[in-house]
Amino acid sequence: MRQLLLFLVALSLSLSHLASQAAINIYKFDDPVKKERFYNLIGQLRCTVCQNQTIAASNADLAKDLRDKVYKMIQEGKSDKQIKAFMVDRFTEFVLYNPPVKGSTYLLWAGPLILILIAISILFFNIRKKMNAPSEDISDGEHERIQALLKDRQDGKND
């Protein structure tokens, strides 16, 4: 049963991989570096129509046009930076799956770190409180007796 499940998962993954490949394997490169850059870039640009897909994964018309555009720009010798700037000029930074660190994105980048710091300090605070709290294994009466004994001893020392 488990093997069958695994097989099905593997099958669907490879099929979806095939489907996303099918749309983009028409691009021919004479230079493997350019090819690598092309697939890298289209995997980093968001399709503005379908929003949760990259232009590599999307079958939308616009995604196809943008892939063609990236291909053309790479063949023209444009740098990755120039191609990204081209997209940002037209569709804003929203098209970058990896938004740049700047004023309006500080919270986005620092957010997880801030949350972790808050969580750690709460944890630390609680542990310290627990350590200082009286042990729960003894009853109130016993606790009073202990305090009394300790006080006696301290009083004795002071004498």
Next chain:
Amino acid sequence: MKLRALLPFSAFVILVVLLGYGLTRDPKEIPSPLINKPAPEFNLPTVKDPDKMISQEIFLNKVTLFNVWASWCSACRDEHPLIVKFVKQHRALIYGLNYKDDRSDALRWLQLLGDPYISSASDLSGAVGIDWGVYGVPETFLVDKKGIIRYKHIGPVTDDVLNKEILPLINKLEKE
């Protein structure tokens, strides 16, 4: 002690407010980077006469609407009568960008539904659309007398958008 008990509750309220804000915004509306920038250059044949070319110079010296449409786009069909009515009523100037459309389909569409456009540019490849940041047809731009884009609406316009946003802005830009 009471204050401490309120802490999870207030955290919850803050979360609800933030999520509420996030969920009620339309993620389809990406602010256009083209606002207050010159209209991107183009040089395209018109739909009516493929031998006649028009360029971004059509926008100079008048306040102009620029509507991106296509015969295959059903939302365009919804907004079209509103645009026809608006243009007739307020004598607004409007050009069209016929986006990735077949010429004969486009001509039939205009004949059937009316043609409010002074002229429509035929962007068969969609390259000009990319330069204009078009990603969801229909889109409507408002360009001022200097050829600067001042406003953009993504998706079909409604009577409210036309009369409460676009019309006041046209009147304001006319005086500039």
